């Protein structure tokens with residue numbers, strides 16, 4: 104396929120074309136007080152181009168914070184259960200960052216592991232992920248320390264690189280991406296001159312050894328080490344780090360409603376909540392915050408890579424930015440690496 108260019112001015116046409124075909128367009132937008140989030144947009148002039156990573160990842164597009172998965176009716180005839188048939192529209196994610204795109208592999212692994220969760224997979228199949236390589240970052244970014252590049256293509260259907268003039272070069276990564284270019288050929292044009300690309304951003308490089316971290320976590324002698332208590336002393340268990348994290352995927356199933364009509368919902372949950380592992384008996388195997396904090400770290404750097412061979416952490420830095428008490432996961436990564 105010849106090299107393609109996407110002109111910034113053609114985004115208006117692209118947003119309109121996706122909408123006309125019944126699809127939805129998600130892009131970074133400045134929502135309030137300098138905060139940028141991935142949201143549904145109707146017009147290209149809503150897109151924010153000056154951002155590092157949006158506050159939350161775009162996982163809500165295929166893993167909504169709350170959704171109905173079944174309904175029950177209870178009447179004198181008995182209980183009727185209705186399933187929910189999902190036919191999601193195409194959703195184009197524009198302006199994804201490479202770390203977020205990479206996290207899709209991790210979510211795919213979980214939601215297709217021992218059970219195919221169609222509420223996730225159908226949405227994922229209907230998504231087209233258009234990533235824009237990073238030309239900027241902040242002190243919280245650390246993707247290269249977990250093996251990801253600021254212009255990585257993994258998890259993207261198309262990778263765009265910004266040019267000096269504000270347009271984009273286009274790299275088709277998947278067949279889905281190639282098909283999208285064909286469908287939208289009016290906006291993906293052949294460039295006669297190669298635009299000069301900006302320097303790709305180099306995030307801070309941590310002094311970490313992921314293999315060593317994995318081995319340290321496998322050793323049960325380290326399970327009750329002081330490290331966890333020292334680190335987690337400040338943690339208030341708010342769960343912000345898990346909600347903002349692109350790879351965190353825990354959910355709970357709750358029945359909500361009244362006696363005659365009830366909805367069964369799938370809701371985001373957080374391993375940082377004190378009732379997350381609370382048993383019906385009253386026993387809680389993670390009854391202290393340090394155990395919950397340790398679990399999150401274990402999940403990212405031991406359980407995930409061992410079970411799925413994908414990244415439990417993509418170095419987006421969101422958990423560092425959102426934590427109200429400034430707990431920084433990279434401090435533990437560095438401490439264990441230096442141990």
Ligand code: SF4
Pocket residue numbers: 344347348349350351403415416417418419420421422423432
């Ligand atoms: S653990 Fe933190 S830095 Fe790693 S992917 Fe999740 S939010 Fe991003």
Ligand code: SF4
Pocket residue numbers: 337338339340341342343344345375425426427428429430
């Ligand atoms: S955001 Fe910070 S305080 Fe809140 S649960 Fe995560 S580590 Fe704890």
